[in-house]
Amino acid sequence: MVSHRVVITGAGAFSACGAGADTLWAAARDGQSGVRETLFPRLNDQKVKTAAGIGEDMLRAHEVHVRPRMQDRVAEFALIAADEAIRQAGLEAGGLGDATGVIVGSGFGGAETLDDNYWNYTVAGTRMDPMCVPKIMTNASASWISMTWGATGPVYCNSTACSSASQSIGLAYHMVKTGMIERAITGGTEGCVVSGVFRAWEMLRVLSPTLCRPFSRDRNGMMLGEGAGILVIETLQAAEARGAEPLAEIVGYGTSSDAGDLLRPDPVGAAKAMSMAMDDAGIAPGEVGYVNAHGTATVANDVMEAAAMREVFGDAFGGVAVSSTKPVHGHALGAAGALESIVTLGALRAQLAPPNLNFTADDPKVGLRPVVGEAQAIETRYCLNNSFAFGGINASLIFGLPPR
Amino acid sequence: MRNDVVDNTKLEDELLDLVAEEAMVDRAVLARDAKLEDLDIASADFVMILMAIEEKYGVYISIDNELADLKTVQDLLGLAVKKIAEPDT
Numbered sequence: 001m002v003s004h005r006v007v008i009t010g011a012g013a014f015s016a017c018g019a020g021a022d023t024l025w026a027a028a029r030d031g032q033s034g035v036r037e038t039l040f041p042r043l044n045d046q047k048v049k050t051a052a053g054i055g056e057d058m059l060r061a062h063e064v065h066v067r068p069r070m071q072d073r074v075a076e077f078a079l080i081a082a083d084e085a086i087r088q089a090g091l092e093a094g095g096l097g098d099a100t101g102v103i104v105g106s107g108f109g110g111a112e113t114l115d116d117n118y119w120n121y122t123v124a125g126t127r128m129d130p131m132c133v134p135k136i137m138t139n140a141s142a143s144w145i146s147m148t149w150g151a152t153g154p155v156y157c158n159s160t161a162c163s164s165a166s167q168s169i170g171l172a173y174h175m176v177k178t179g180m181i182e183r184a185i186t187g188g189t190e191g192c193v194v195s196g197v198f199r200a201w202e203m204l205r206v207l208s209p210t211l212c213r214p215f216s217r218d219r220n221g222m223m224l225g226e227g228a229g230i231l232v233i234e235t236l237q238a239a240e241a242r243g244a245e246p247l248a249e250i251v252g253y254g255t256s257s258d259a260g261d262l263l264r265p266d267p268v269g270a271a272k273a274m275s276m277a278m279d280d281a282g283i284a285p286g287e288v289g290y291v292n293a294h295g296t297a298t299v300a301n302d303v304m305e306a307a308a309m310r311e312v313f314g315d316a317f318g319g320v321a322v323s324s325t326k327p328v329h330g331h332a333l334g335a336a337g338a339l340e341s342i343v344t345l346g347a348l349r350a351q352l353a354p355p356n357l358n359f360t361a362d363d364p365k366v367g368l369r370p371v372v373g374e375a376q377a378i379e380t381r382y383c384l385n386n387s388f389a390f391g392g393i394n395a396s397l398i399f400g401l402p403p404r
Numbered sequence: 405m406r407n408d409v410v411d412n413t414k415l416e417d418e419l420l421d422l423v424a425e426e427a428m429v430d431r432a433v434l435a436r437d438a439k440l441e442d443l444d445i446a447s448a449d450f451v452m453i454l455m456a457i458e459e460k461y462g463v464y465i466s467i468d469n470e471l472a473d474l475k476t477v478q479d480l481l482g483l484a485v486k487k488i489a490e491p492d493t
Contacts, residue, residue, distance in 0.1 A: 047464030205454050205467050220468035264447065299472045300447075363469065 002179040005236040005403060007246035010091070012084030013342045014077050015227030015329045016052035019062040020084060024229075024339060025346030028325040028354040029375045035212070035223055035330060040195035042119065048207040052225035052330025053193030065148050069131055071140070072110030074191030077228035077335075078141035079148060082185060086149060089232035090244055094149045099182035101153035102146045103172040104230070105164030107334030108192045109138035115196040141189045141228075153181045159334065162294070163255075164188050165229065166337030166387035166395035170253035172233055173397075182238045187338035189228035198224060206298050212331075214295035214324035214356055215302050215370050217363035222296040225330015229338025236403060246402040248345050251382065252281030258392030265301055265388055270308035273394035277384065278312070281398045286316035288398065289380020290353045292344040293370070294388045295324020296331055301388065306368040321353035321378050323371040328357060337387035341397060344385040348399050353378050415488070416481045422460065423480065426452040436478040443477070453480075461488045 013020060016034025017027035027034065038051040054077065063076055064083045071079075086092055108114075113135040120126045134140060139157035146155050154175070158168045165188025172186035192198075201207050201224055208221035239246055254276025258269035278285060294305055310317050325343050332339050347353055356370035387395045424431040427449040434443070447467075454465050465471065465487050474480050 045462065047458065048466075202464070203451075203455060205451050205465065208466055209464050217469060221466040299467055299469055365469070 004177050004179060006173050006176045006233055006250045007236050007239050007402065008231050008233050008248050008250065008345065009239050009244040009246055010085035010087070010089030010232035011247060011342050011345060012081035012088070012230045013227065013339055014054070014062065014080040015332065015339055016054055016225055017329055018058070019080060021342045024329065024342055028328050028343045028346065029350065029352060031328065031355045031357050033328050033357060035327070038193060040198060042195040043199055048202050048209050050223060051193045051198065052223060054226055070134060071144065072113045072135040072191060074106060074110055074189050075141045075144045077191055077226070078104060078189035078230065079144060081187065081189070081228040081230040082145045085230040085232045086185065090242070091149070091232065096149050096151040096183070098152050100151040101155065101172065101175060101181040101184045102142045102151050103156045103158065103168045103175070103184055103186045104142040104145060105158040105160070105168040105188040105334050106138050106141055107159060107161050107164050107190055108197055110136035110140060111192050111197050112194045115194040118196070145185055149185070151185060160393045161389035161391055162331070162333055162336050163387040163389035163393040163395045164334035164337065166341070166385065166397055167255055167393070169231060169337065169341060169397055170255055170395055173250045173253050176233055176235055183232065183234035185230060185232055187228065187230040188335040190226050190333045190335040192333055193224055193226045208297065211358045212297045212327040213358040213360065214293065214297040214326060215306065215363065215366050215368050216359045217361040219297040219299065219302065222298055222331045223327065225326070225332040227329065227332050227335050227339055229335055229342045231338070231341065248348055248402055249400040250397065251400040252277040252283070252398035253396070254280060255395045257394065260392055262392070263390055265304040266392065267304045267308040267311065269392060269394045270305060270386070270388055271311045273396040274308065274312045274384065274386065277396040277398045281382065281400070283382055285313045286319065287380070288320055288382045288384050289378040290344070290347050290383040291320055291322045292340050292347065292383065292385045293322055293324045294386045295326055295356070297324070297326065303365050305386065305388065306366045310367070321371050321376050322368060323354055323356035325354055337385065337395065340387070341385050341399070344383045344399055347378070348383040348401060351378050351380070352376065412485055415485055419481050419484050422456050423453055423477070426456045434477055436476070436481065438477050439475060440477065440480065457484055463488050
């Protein structure tokens, strides 16, 4: 079977931290949180009042390839991130053709359009937007990317909640590795900081009314975020042929499902995803220098994830730097794995593990002390990114330094 | 002080009604020393109970370690009474 080496030649990010993959990495490295007060006029008696949302001003300042009547903001986020990644890869001329696929996930799709139009229809009594369907459909962002740059290869939109983006990148990696396509534009996008989605998460009692504190004993929930992260990945051969500089290599991917509980995560499934990724990469756990954890700061996730890491890393667990950067960019659901992959790339390239903000005390049930305070120097060729989703869907990606 | 005690008893009685309804447990078997596990009150029921507490008392309680560690009906009542009494959640 054909097996190509798969490299990343472009990365783009748009989040509450601003536009740019470097901006996101710098925010994570320096512990600069994009979380801010977020109030929705439609919500009576809103209890949780913070999120890492993208303001209208910031969106308008960075918008590209806009078709205002045809796109929800979730597609606008994706296009901003894709434009950056594609320019960095040196492919901005477009016309990418049949050899390029677009595999871009999303959890909620056009959430703002859905929210506004259900409100208009049921409460305000005004007409619905005739473009609701094409703006809401979850695959719209992937399609806008394919149309904008003429990528006529396969388009997939993977919607697996919080694993949407990591699984998209993993699927794209497999497709490129096995020679199905030469190149992919991949990642995830989410525009979920809108009143209806926010209230739905509040109802589940997993949003923190105070601060997002991953792995800390006093953690009491997650902080919602949004945005888009996009990577351009291609065979090493294709990158070399056009003189493109690889940022990093995707060396391993593992995915598994718990087939257990819809909401309660299982360390067995999570451990399996990490082990599969290491087997795929052909590396030992001790060779991984940093893990960007899923680390939602919910009680259940952090206990489960630490147990899974302890199982996989064994004796090497004490030597690996771990942090969740969700207090910085929020939990961006279907974009989470993409934003966090970009942070993980930053960590790998800078040889620095970013800090886990808001950690105050060890939790004996977690038994993990993440990187706290300043970013911590690491010396490693490999960094791992975890994503775990409701539905019991686990995904782990391992990135390696660019081939020498 | 005496009034506070009276108020809490009334509040706890109201909360027992609420727990029985939201967790779909017979009010008669909802003894204070009963274990939540034995009553088959699981995390999904907690979400419903916490939602009802928000609707009735205006208090947002997210799932934290303290909540995850509750063992008995009395533990649950104690935590709910404490959170309801806190000035600003």
